[in-house]
Amino acid sequence: MSDLASVFTATSAYSLGGVVLVGLIAYLGAKALLPNNASWQDRYTFIWLAFDALIHFTFEGSFLWLSVFGRQVNTSTGPFAQMWKEYAAADYRWGVSDPTVVALEILTVLGAGPLCCYILKQLVNGDPARHYWIIVLSTAEIYGGWMTFCPEWLVGSPNLNTSNPLYLWVYLALMNGIWVVIPLWLMIDSYTHIAGSLRAQQSSNLKAKKA
Template identity: 70%
Template sequence: MATAEAAPTIFTATSAYSLAFVTVVAVVAWQSANVFLPKNARWQDRFTWIWLAFDAMIHFTFEGSFLYLSTFGRQVVTSSGPFAELWKEYARADARWGVSDPTIVSLEILTVFGAGLICCYVLRQLANDDPARHYWLIVLSTGELYGGFMTFSPEWLTGSAALNTSNALYLWVYLVFMNVIWVFIPIWLMYDSYNHIASSLRFQQAVLRTKKN
């Protein structure tokens, strides 16, 4: 009689490797804030720096490796190497990442070469305390929210055939946790930048009205 297949554990070897890599990226991002930002920087700006540095490195390494493995006739499922194993593991939760789905690949091209480069540009603006960064933060956050929406909405509308939510590992770790962070933080960044832009424009408007009077 066939036995039931054991459910995957949360901390597989690939999960541990991925977590260690992400931890290193987060530590580098944290330390870079101490190097490039003044000690009296607002906590909001320090958090933004850490997030953008982390975001850029994730885009260029993790998602950059996916693009490399998924273009010019290649696929994750037929590739080998540490990053290929990482994406094969994720593809167990979302099969589209294993077979070079054209929508996913197109979104990742924008993510790596668009969002990744904008992250670096905004980091430069932050280091120079350039308030124009708030415009680009809204552009970046809007793009990342749109990318997340277009990653999952078409799948939900067509019955989620590629998504495997059969256990906690796939649902809560791979599909929810690894994606929801790119929803809440961009929304917060947009809120913070909106307040800066709106208050500056209102102040300028008040000054102009005073001069007219």
């Protein structure tokens, strides 16, 4: 218990509390903006995309600012710097502005974040074209996760600290795994909508030709 207490600091609590707060805001956004007859899939998709956008703009946006303008997290000060120093204890690259990580975060903050907002607008308006953009976004999110960790795994993971459960299961596994599992679910869901519509159109065209 004492070992865990030395690792789970006040910064850990504030950081995880911030993530929970973002999730609550996303949930309230879905209740306020989606129609009451929205399907459960659309409701959960909205919550995820709102959560995704807020994380990209606030948490990851702060990392990008510190890494590009402050040069690196480890020499920066302030609450967001402390939060990222906490995460950098699990993955050292986030503390020293690793160029691969920073390059991926540029795409995430400036690309994926705005795309989340665009899909949210489509969800509110009931635009089925969102399914194409969901697949684009999900592919980018999964690719980003792969390129964050695969190069590290190939050289024996020298920058990853898996010495305690908080770093391994919460920071590295959970906080990165949800950006694989949920985008995969979204891709499958959107594929079924796109494929179902195309097959229905194909069947209708065949019936029209036979008539």
